[in-house]
Amino acid sequence: MSDELLPNAGRRSFLVRSTTLAGAGFLSIALPPALGIGDAQAAMAATPAYTPSIWFTITPDGVTTMHIVKAEMGQHIGTAFAQIIAEELEVPWDKVRLDMPLESAANFGIYGLAYTVNSGSVTTEFDRLSRAGALGRMALVEAGAKLLGAKLDKCYASAGRVIDRASKRSIGYGEILQKVKLEKSFAYPADFRSVKLKDRKDYKVIGKSVPALDIPAKTNGSAKYAMDVFLPNMAYGALAIPRTRHASKVLSVDDSAAKGIPGYLKSVVIPDHMNKCMGWVVALAETYPAALAASKALKIETDAGPYGSLSLDDIKADFVALMNKPEEGANWVLEGDVEKSMSGADKTLAVEYSSDMICHAFMEPINCTVMQAADGSWHVHVGTQSTSFARMTLTAYLSMVLGKKQEELSVFVHQYLVGGGFGGKQDYDDVLAAAYCAHVLGRPVKFIQSRESQFAVSHPRTPTLHRLKAGIKDGKLAAMSHDMVSGWMGPRFAVGKKFNNGTDWLQLDSWDDKKQDIDQWSVGGSDHWYHVPNHRVRAWNSDRTTWAIQASALRTVSNSYNMFVVESFMDEAAHAAGRDPLEFRLSMLNGKGGNRGIPNTGHPPGTKSDYYLDQIWISLPWPTDKSWPEYESGTVGGALRLANCLRVAARKSGWGSKKLPKNTGMGLAVSSAEERQSPTWVAGVAEVTVDTTTGAYKINKLTIAMDMGIAINPDNVKAQIMGSALWGAGQVLSERLDFENGLLKQSNFHEYKPVRQVDVPEFDIELIESGRHPMGVGEPASTIVAPAVANAIFAATGARVRHLPITPAAVLEALKALKA
Amino acid sequence: MxxxxxxxxxxxxxxxxxxxxxxxxxxxxxxxxxxxxxxxxxxxxxxxxxxxxxxxxxxxxxxxxxxxxxxxxxxLHPSNAHPVQQAWIEIQVPQCGYCQSGQIMQAAALLAHNPSPSTTEIQDAMNGNLCRCATYPRIAGAVKRAAQMMKEKKHV
Structure with a gap:
């Protein structure tokens, strides 16, 4: 990775439009057919369009096309962004279209890092999209006033028209652009900072459940995913399942059997310059079925490499060994004196938790089509969470493969709809393999992972092991320690820890003086919002695990296991203290100290540093660029907002009052995913019935209350909450991956089991639209289901299961342990 | 050939x-x-x-x-206006959308054979269709809505 990843002052000056910029940006804009409801490109060519900033273009036909750099992967982000812009720009919703800019070195300079991650899109873009819309409106009002011969201060904009209050005459945005060429540009960042935004009570489009713009195409087959790309003369590639998930080495390939398959072209060993495609052999053929058959017919001799005999049991043994060396653990949270408080406690509770591997298993297997054009440039067609990283990674790879300087290479990435991402479409091994095949073959190559190869080279969530201890004093949680070990994904993403300018990427220093590295994405969530005066979280990295399984981010990242652990443990602590789990939680969600949330400047009293502010946002440019107008932190209100969610969910669920049948119980959980500095406040109650003879259980109902600040599109927020909650249900009910002799074992959906239609419980969802800064909604609700279910199983039967997923066998075992 | x-x-x-x-x-x-x-x-x-x-x-x-x-x-329909498609849009079912063609075809076949499926019948008929975004609640709701539309319009 290079400095190119980081924001730099030079790029910023491009953020505001100029006529030339608009032209340059648009000539190369890819119009994804699925989203390109109008042909903006053609309209642009014919008419003087207006692009007052990089985020949208208004054409003389009155249509506004929003340029969406974020991946459209189920969250309807284009619609959300368009609503935010349209609100301030005052354009009518039926004249709104979407497109997705092409990724190139030049457009990277204009649009910045294209990366969709951390449930951060709305959070990080809301403010500047609003400001961009307002600036565009001001320019149009000015031009409209002139054309109407009206006084500027008498004019305002509404529904795509500039209206003169005095004369009651008006002119449409499209007509304005037909009559004059708009040249108004804005000083950055001064104009962005000073522009007056609407009072939130006047919102007309934000907060309205407009239908998502990408949905119609998804009901008639016309939606375009990368899988639907066809290029002239293209061949197909299929991956032979490698000997191990990582680091095996191909010694020889015998393709004599493959040669009998009609259409077979050749097999290619992918050079592993970036340690991403180690042990990969791709079979190429004229059709995909032929390529797939050939991939299975290859006889490949391999050196299994360092992980060839590694299995999950070995990883678990590694975890225990690591945890037995306390001095090597790095402190992620360190408040008060845990040891002292524990020794003075009335009662202590020590328990062990663990979680299995799971993987994304998106419905669209990873695929891409790569061609080298006649001019030597490379074109990647892919649906990815980061077109920018795809381009950078491929550029670096090609420079090594072709022995060229990176500057000599021209790589373009064409983005498509993403058929499910969930954190799993941010590795670019497929792009490298397809590009290399295209290079060898001299033809475009469409590379498609079969479901089996997709599972084999998936990027799972790490297995984890946790040891927790509570010190109860006077019925209160006086001390809590949480030790955890896992494979850290951060080191795999950030090759080399520091950038040249010295800033960290993903890896942070520990809180104490030891300054050990910590991977934020592997420990986040453990830094919960309960006020516990003596609190320590200590983490160890099992590096061998990281690399052997190619650990990666999976929807809410570490929250997906840490909230299970923390929220199950809080229940245990409540019972140990002899208190009701609701009352116990509320007493600690008091917003004290660092849990009060932060104002825009400074840091919470009681914290040692400005740690919260200094964590790096994945999106640019806040907060490293201090010149950017700071927007309200999502943490404002702190733990009190979480307590509010919990009260609402508990009351709606009938907590403490509803009569429940035998073996049925309710469990609570709260969560503040995704990161400590970007919380979406959510609480949930699961009602679960356990069959005590088999250990099987059913989630009857999920009651969820979420405070996401402003709900840009409430109907979609509800959809996202339901979908993510069911994702969470899969984690507790049935999803797990095995690892044996270096290989991920599950091969298809008969072995790897996401939830299905029959697993769906009743839902009761409450949106708490607090009006604060809008936070992400695509992931957080997934974190509360597993712990709420675990707590409900306990409430129903007294059985406590401390491992994810919670299998019927584990419930039975816990029930037996109760009797013993 | x-x-x-x-x-x-x-x-x-x-x-x-x-x-x-x-x-x-x-x-x-x-x-x-x-x-x-x-x-x-x-x-x-x-x-x-x-x-x-x-x-x-x-x-x-x-x-x-x-x-x-x-x-x-x-x-499925000459102008993409099969009741199932209409219901899918009305209820705003798709998220990533990748599985939805299959869901819609499954639902259309169900309703062609059983114009008034019960909740259990919908679950059974749709259970073979995975949706990793888990749009299941809306899928079930949209199947019911499509059944209602078909009854009202008496077409397809």
Whole structure:
């Protein structure tokens, strides 16, 4: 990775439009057919369009096309962004279209890092999209006033028209652009900072459940995913399942059997310059079925490499060994004196938790089509969470493969709809393999992972092991320690820890003086919002695990296991203290100290540093660029907002009052995913019935209350909450991956089991639209289901299961342990 | 050469007869609305109709189709306004959308045979269709809504 990843002052000056910029940006804009409801490109060519900033273009036909750099992967982000812009720009919703800019070195300079991650899109873009819309409106009002011969201060904009209050005459945005060429540009960042935004009570489009713009195409087959790309003369590639998930080495390939398959072209060993495609052999053929058959017919001799005999049991043994060396653990949270408080406690509770591997298993297997054009440039067609990283990674790879300087290479990435991402479409091994095949073959190559190869080279969530201890004093949680070990994904993403300018990427220093590295994405969530005066979280990295399984981010990242652990443990602590789990939680969600949330400047009293502010946002440019107008932190209100969610969910669920049948119980959980500095406040109650003879259980109902600040599109927020909650249900009910002799074992959906239609419980969802800064909604609700279910199983039967997923066998075992 | 009837049109395929119908539809005939999900008949993303029955096109060899009339998502309704499609938009079902062609084809086949399915019948009929975004509650709701629309309009 290079400095190119980081924001730099030079790029910023491009953020505001100029006529030339608009032209340059648009000539190369890819119009994804699925989203390109109008042909903006053609309209642009014919008419003087207006692009007052990089985020949208208004054409003389009155249509506004929003340029969406974020991946459209189920969250309807284009619609959300368009609503935010349209609100301030005052354009009518039926004249709104979407497109997705092409990724190139030049457009990277204009649009910045294209990366969709951390449930951060709305959070990080809301403010500047609003400001961009307002600036565009001001320019149009000015031009409209002139054309109407009206006084500027008498004019305002509404529904795509500039209206003169005095004369009651008006002119449409499209007509304005037909009559004059708009040249108004804005000083950055001064104009962005000073522009007056609407009072939130006047919102007309934000907060309205407009239908998502990408949905119609998804009901008639016309939606375009990368899988639907066809290029002239293209061949197909299929991956032979490698000997191990990582680091095996191909010694020889015998393709004599493959040669009998009609259409077979050749097999290619992918050079592993970036340690991403180690042990990969791709079979190429004229059709995909032929390529797939050939991939299975290859006889490949391999050196299994360092992980060839590694299995999950070995990883678990590694975890225990690591945890037995306390001095090597790095402190992620360190408040008060845990040891002292524990020794003075009335009662202590020590328990062990663990979680299995799971993987994304998106419905669209990873695929891409790569061609080298006649001019030597490379074109990647892919649906990815980061077109920018795809381009950078491929550029670096090609420079090594072709022995060229990176500057000599021209790589373009064409983005498509993403058929499910969930954190799993941010590795670019497929792009490298397809590009290399295209290079060898001299033809475009469409590379498609079969479901089996997709599972084999998936990027799972790490297995984890946790040891927790509570010190109860006077019925209160006086001390809590949480030790955890896992494979850290951060080191795999950030090759080399520091950038040249010295800033960290993903890896942070520990809180104490030891300054050990910590991977934020592997420990986040453990830094919960309960006020516990003596609190320590200590983490160890099992590096061998990281690399052997190619650990990666999976929807809410570490929250997906840490909230299970923390929220199950809080229940245990409540019972140990002899208190009701609701009352116990509320007493600690008091917003004290660092849990009060932060104002825009400074840091919470009681914290040692400005740690919260200094964590790096994945999106640019806040907060490293201090010149950017700071927007309200999502943490404002702190733990009190979480307590509010919990009260609402508990009351709606009938907590403490509803009569429940035998073996049925309710469990609570709260969560503040995704990161400590970007919380979406959510609480949930699961009602679960356990069959005590088999250990099987059913989630009857999920009651969820979420405070996401402003709900840009409430109907979609509800959809996202339901979908993510069911994702969470899969984690507790049935999803797990095995690892044996270096290989991920599950091969298809008969072995790897996401939830299905029959697993769906009743839902009761409450949106708490607090009006604060809008936070992400695509992931957080997934974190509360597993712990709420675990707590409900306990409430129903007294059985406590401390491992994810919670299998019927584990419930039975816990029930037996109760009797013993 | 295999002759096929797809969405009311006669089309020919040059693929070997043992080729899964899915790949003929998608890559040869470029009817890409039918999606590849698992290749094993366990996810439902590739669901099409043959003679009105919902089938997993990844499990049907092109040579087995014979005179069977194939309907894909592109041919479900001449103006994409089948009640199931309308209900899918009204209820705002799709998220990533990748599985939805299969869901819609499955739902349309269900309603063609059972115009008033119960909740349990909907669950049973739709259970073979995976949705990793878990839009299941809205899928079930949209099937009911489509059933209602069909009753009101008495068409399809």
């Amino acid at each position: 295999t002759n096929l009837t797809i969405n009311g049109r006669s089309l020919a395929s040059d693929s070997p007869p043992d080729t899964p119908l899915l790949w003929v539809l998608r890559e040869e005939l470029r009817l890409t609305g039918t999606r590849f999900g698992c290749g094993l008949g366990v996810c439902g993303a590739c669901t099409v109709h043959i003679d009105g029955q919902a089938v997993r096109s990844c499990q049907v060899k092109v040579g087995q189709v014979g005179a069977g009339a194939i309907t894909t998502i592109e041919g």
